[in-house]
Amino acid sequence: MNLIELKNLTLGYDNHIxxxxxxxxxxxxxFICVVGPxxxxxxxxxxxxxxxxxxISGKVIYNNLKQNFIGYMPQETLVDKxxxxxxxxxxxxxxxxxxxxxxxxxKEKDLVLSNMKLLGIExxxxxxxxxxxxxxxxxxxxxxxxxATSKLLILDExxxxxxxxxxxxxxxxxxxxxxxxxxxxxMITHDLDHDNLIGNKxxxxxxxxxxxxxxxxxxxxxxxE
Amino acid sequence: xxNIIEMFSYSFIIKAFIVGxxxxxxxxxxxxxxxxRRNSMIGDGLSxxxxxxxxxxxxxxxxxIYFALPIVILxxxxxxxxxxxxxxxxxxxxxxxxxxxxAIGTFTVSITGxxxxxxxxxxxxxxxxxxxxxxxxxxxxxxxxxxxxxxxNKIFAITFDEKFAKSIGINTNLYNILFAVLxxxxxxxxxxxxxxxxxxxxxxxxxxxSMMIYKKFKSVVISSIIISxxxxxxxxxxxxxxxxxxxxxxxxxNLLVFIIFKIVSNIxxxx
Numbered sequence: 001m002n003l004i005e006l007k008n009l010t011l012g013y014d015n016h017i018x019x020x021x022x023x024x025x026x027x028x029x030x031f032i033c034v035v036g037p038x039x040x041x042x043x044x045x046x047x048x049x050x051x052x053x054x055x056i057s058g059k060v061i062y063n064n065l066k067q068n069f070i071g072y073m074p075q076e077t078l079v080d081k082x083x084x085x086x087x088x089x090x091x092x093x094x095x096x097x098x099x100x101x102x103x104x105x106x107k108e109k110d111l112v113l114s115n116m117k118l119l120g121i122e123x124x125x126x127x128x129x130x131x132x133x134x135x136x137x138x139x140x141x142x143x144x145x146x147x148a149t150s151k152l153l154i155l156d157e158x159x160x161x162x163x164x165x166x167x168x169x170x171x172x173x174x175x176x177x178x179x180x181x182x183x184x185x186x187m188i189t190h191d192l193d194h195d196n197l198i199g200n201k202x203x204x205x206x207x208x209x210x211x212x213x214x215x216x217x218x219x220x221x222x223x224x225e
Numbered sequence: 226x227x228n229i230i231e232m233f234s235y236s237f238i239i240k241a242f243i244v245g246x247x248x249x250x251x252x253x254x255x256x257x258x259x260x261x262r263r264n265s266m267i268g269d270g271l272s273x274x275x276x277x278x279x280x281x282x283x284x285x286x287x288x289x290i291y292f293a294l295p296i297v298i299l300x301x302x303x304x305x306x307x308x309x310x311x312x313x314x315x316x317x318x319x320x321x322x323x324x325x326x327x328a329i330g331t332f333t334v335s336i337t338g339x340x341x342x343x344x345x346x347x348x349x350x351x352x353x354x355x356x357x358x359x360x361x362x363x364x365x366x367x368x369x370x371x372x373x374x375x376x377x378n379k380i381f382a383i384t385f386d387e388k389f390a391k392s393i394g395i396n397t398n399l400y401n402i403l404f405a406v407l408x409x410x411x412x413x414x415x416x417x418x419x420x421x422x423x424x425x426x427x428x429x430x431x432x433x434x435s436m437m438i439y440k441k442f443k444s445v446v447i448s449s450i451i452i453s454x455x456x457x458x459x460x461x462x463x464x465x466x467x468x469x470x471x472x473x474x475x476x477x478x479n480l481l482v483f484i485i486f487k488i489v490s491n492i493x494x495x496x
Contacts (some may be wrong), residue, residue, distance in 0.1 A: 050392045068394030069404050074386065080261050084436050084445045085385055087455040097393040102375040128440040 003029050003065050003152055003184055004049060008058035010049045017056065018044045024203070024212050028151075031178045031185045031199030033215070036190055040205040042188045046072075046154055049186075055071070055073055064151075070098050071149030073141050075156045087124045087132070087140050091116060094147030108147075115146045120183075135166025139173065146177070153177065155187040159196070171198050194219070229346055232465045241351035241418060241471070244358050245457050248415045252427035253453035255371050255408050257446050258384045267405070268317035269425040271412045272436040274300045276421035277333075279346045284337045292355060293413050301405035309421040341366030349420030349472035352462075360413055365410050372403070373446075381442050419472040425454065430479040437486040438493075456482055 012018040017040040027033065031110040034042050047053045051067045071094070094115075105186055116122045119137050124132065129140060135197040138158055142147055155174070159167040175198055177183045189196040202218040204211040211218060231237050250340070259265045275297050282292035300322065307318055334343055345353055373380065382390040383397050391397045408428070415424040431449035439445045460475030 052388075053390055068392070069390065072387040072389060072392035074392075080263065082436060082441055083261055083383075083385065085438050086441045089381065090385060090444050093378065093385065093389075094393070096378060096382055096390075096395065099378070102378070104378065131442075144389070 001063070002045075003063055005063070005098055006049075006058070006063040007061065009048060009055055009060060010057045011053065012056055013044075013046050013053070015056075019048075019205070020057075021058065022210070026152075026184065026186065028184055029106045029178070029182055030201055031175075032187070032201045032203055033197050033199040034186060034203045034205065035197075036205035042205060043156065044206070045203075046156060046186070046188065046220045049154065055209065069149055069151070071145035071147075071153040073145040073155045073158060075152065075160060076137065076141065084129055084214045085129045087116075087121065087129055088112065090140055091134050091143045091147060094144035097148050112146055118177075119143050119146070121219070133166070135160050135169060138162065140171055141172075148182075149183070152186070155185065155189050159190050162189065167195075171195075174198070192222075229462060232462065237352055237354065237404050238465070240354045242458075242461060244362045244414065244476075245418055246355050246454055247362040248411060248418065249427055249453040249457040251362075251366055251369045251407070252411050252415060252449055253431040253449040254369055254446070255404060255411060256428040256430075256432045257449055258368055258380060258404060260429055264308075264431045265318060265425070266319045267301065268412060268428040269410055271297050271301055271325050271409055272416060272424045273323035274326045274455075275413050275416050276346050279332035279416070279421075280330035280334045280343070284333050284414065288357075290355075290361070290413060293416075294410065297409040297413050298406055301409045302402070303404050305401055305405050306449075315433075324480040325472060334408060337376075339424060345420070346416070347420050347422050348470055349416065349418050349423060351418060353417045353473045356472055358417060361410070362414050364473075365407070365414065369407060373406075376400075377446075379382060385442075410428075419475065423472040426476045430476075430483060431456075434479070434486045436481045437483070437490040452467075452479075 005023050005028040006024050009022040010017060011022075022045070034045065037041050044053070048055060050070060050072055051060075066141065091112045092104060092108065095104065095111055111123065117126065119138065119139050119142060121143060124136060129137065132140065137221050140156075141152075142158070145155075149151060158174070161172060162170065172183060174187070178185050178199075185199065187199065197215050197219070200215060202211065202213065202215050204218065211221070230441060233242075251492055256265070256268070259268060275293050278293035278296040279289045284290040285292075304319060304322070330346075331343065379390070379395050379400065382393075382395060384399050387397050411428070412424055416425055419427060431453040432445065434452055435445045435448035439448050456478045458477040463469070463478070464471040464474035
């Protein structure tokens with residue numbers, strides 16, 4: 001069964017086309033790594049799926065999934081290095097899409113605690129976000145995205161600026177979410193290093209050709225080139 | 226003590242007191258979001274636009290507030306829009322707008338020869354507070370406080386990470402516009418009391434001071450409100466007793482509180 005279908009999707013900004021006529025379907029349980037050089041349209045595609053930009057033509061069809069119930073984890077773009085926020089405050093904000101009233105109820109608070117436990121960050125609950133290590137911060141942001149969804153996570157270069165140990169740790173967590181909790185994952189990665197190709201499928205965006213298929217097939221092709 | 230009792234027998238002091246407390250409160254609440262998103266210079270830019278508008282209004286014999294309010298609000302939209310998608314850098318744009326408004330304001334006033342009000346517009350005067358100011362500031366405060374109570378969680382989400390907030394369906398543009406309008410109203414009302422050169426301190430100081438000690442968003446919000454209103458009250462009373470300009474006395478009190486908080490936070494980090 002598929003969660004999302006892209007039909008002839010063309011995306012861009014002010015008549016400048018970045019991605020042309022993309023057709024693909026994202027199946028339930030997939031783990032898709034999106035690779036490609038800078039400017040190839042990785043982020044644009046994500047924005048299109050999230051509905052942050054309108055398609056120039058074509059459409060995105062969501063099956064059993066509402067657009068604002070996708071757990072998006074943007075690249076860390078904190079403007080203020082001393083931003084006053086506790087881990088709990090941040091993760092809690094991930095539940096805002098289910099919130100019908102102005103205030104959080106026990107349901108949201110329970111969800112936050114269980115997701116923090118799942119990612120092993122429950123001890124950081126009252127810590128200041130800015131005092132955490134890079135790896136810990138990414139887990140906090142991952143927990144926030146997880147609160148927004150039970151089906152699909154979209155991660156934008158989550159391992160950027162992480163040392164190899166934290167990166168490995170983060171990837172293990174993400175793989176577990178995919179396998180044990182059956183959460184579909186789309187992850188943008190910046191380099192084609194094999195360690196980064198942890199999903200079952202690859203979407204490779206390059207100016208001359210777009211590849212979408214299994215990771216095995218992609219690796220085979222790269223070796224042939 | 227008798228000084229203070231005597232002080233409140235003047236109706237202009239009572240007016241200044243009411244408007245000042247309400248404006249300080251609103252400024253500190255709006256300030257948290259502006260400062261943390263590195264937008265605090267918007268307040269500063271708008272206060273200069275306000276000066277220009279007040280000057281022109283006084284020359285043309287319009288009621289200053291009715292003339293200045295729409296102009297400042299329009300400018301805030303302009304700053305927001307250009308900030309989003311322009312080649313001009315936000316900071317330089319605001320500097321451009323500030324100095325141009327100051328220049329237009331002083332130019333207009335000097336040409337027509339009416340210059341008695343310039344000093345009041347630049348540094349504020351508690352004598353200039355009217356009944357309209359009181360009514361607008363009461364309405365503004367009710368609106369800002371209820372906005373903060375009922376949309377607090379959304380405001381946090383947008384302030385912390387606008388991209389994420391947008392992805393879960395929060396109308397971030399609406400909030401950006403709302404904050405620009407509220408900031409404009411705070412600036413125009415506060416200018417009467419604090420002056421256009423000093424009003425932005427009411428927006429910026431309380432948040433920066435609170436951030437020295439508090440590390441949670443909620444604590445910073447609450448602490449900013451308290452610091453802002455208490456500094457205003459102490460400032461107004463001291464300016465009366467010391468016979469000093471109200472606006473600058475309030476800013477100096479804010480500065481002192483900032484220094485105290487900074488010292489406390491340094492002592493804490495040594496321990």
